[in-house]
Amino acid sequence: MKDLAIYIHIPFCYSKCYYCDFCSYPNRYDIRDKYIDYLKREIDIYARKISSHHNVKTIFIGGGTPSYIEGRYMKELLNHIYKKFDVSNLEEVTIESNPKTLDEEKLKIYKESGINRISLGLQTMNDSLLKEIGRIHTSKDFLETFELVRKQGFDNVNADIMFNLPNQKVKDVEDSLIKIIDLGIEHISFYSLKVEEGTPFHKRNEKGNLNLPSEDTEREMYHHGINILEENGYKHYEISNFAKKGFQCQHNLFYWKLKPYIGLGMAAHSNINSERYGNVIDFKEYFTSIDNGNLPIDLENKEIIDREMEMAEYMILGLRLLDGINKLQFYNRFGVTLENTIGSSVLSKLEKQGLLIVGNQNIKLTRRGADLSNQVFMELLP
16 A cells, blocks of 8 residues: 545635635635535545555645635545545544634534644744735734634644745745744644736736845845744755754655655646646636546646656755755665665766755755755756
8 A cells, every 4th residue: 555645725715815816716605505516526536446456644735725715624524534444544634724714603513524734834923914915814813713723623734924024034934934933833744935927916026016125135034034933943854844853744745755746626736646737717617527537637738747757846846945855865765875766976966056956865965056056956857
């Protein structure tokens, strides 16, 4: 039996944040019943295809805003998975949520449904910045919701914090981090805003009126944040993720260690049996595919992963982890050494440039290498 991670995409939200390019629809709340029904039917298709060979270790419910719709939908979906798959070794079930959309009733249902990790989309504790980026909650909403989360017995909580926001200062980032550290949150995702095409922010940026921090200030925010988090007992275990001991996100580790996962719902991605693909992003196409008994895959977004590409992806994703790539684990998986795969000349060059540390057991990025990770990754592509 192979370990498996399952991602479930809920594309509904109250309103779309100005930076968001995810598959989400603020005006389709009316078809949530139908969508949940079709998600269960997609689960059924996968159950017939792969359930006998896999046991589910982690489940992650993302969006959109999963907490925007009623809690009973999460219970229906999770119970359906529990019936169709081997979940005897299930370790972690996460749901993403907006602080404004959680209440005591939903949290009780989540707890009863087996959800044991809550991820709160905070972004910043500065109310002016929250309004600037289109969030519907305030810092007060977050604090009240966090109190409810703890009251319901959730002891594994993540908070998302963004930096590089329009008009943001280094002090804003510091204040947000210190405030949530004081709450004792177990996990913090700390990442830089990327201006994606098709978003309101992209349009503003094209016109030159987004007022983003300078590149140097963005890096100062990142490094200052790292120092604050590490000084307060958070392990920097992935480029953008920090956790107290024992609270690393197990679901995301499946991605970074290139373990098999399937994605359910519109725009969800899967990587299993040497195939990688994404689902369609249109409701009609999604429903029609499942009506025909097929997985709702966007066939233009499907590829076979050959051994060479698998090794390259394993290295690139593995280097996102601060502990890097374990040489023995690489050899056990691929039957060749990591040094021979990368090439001694490439390793030597990256070491001399101060981007990689080549140890006896692991190869990992330096702090400078993490800043220039895309440059390193380009060297590893076939």
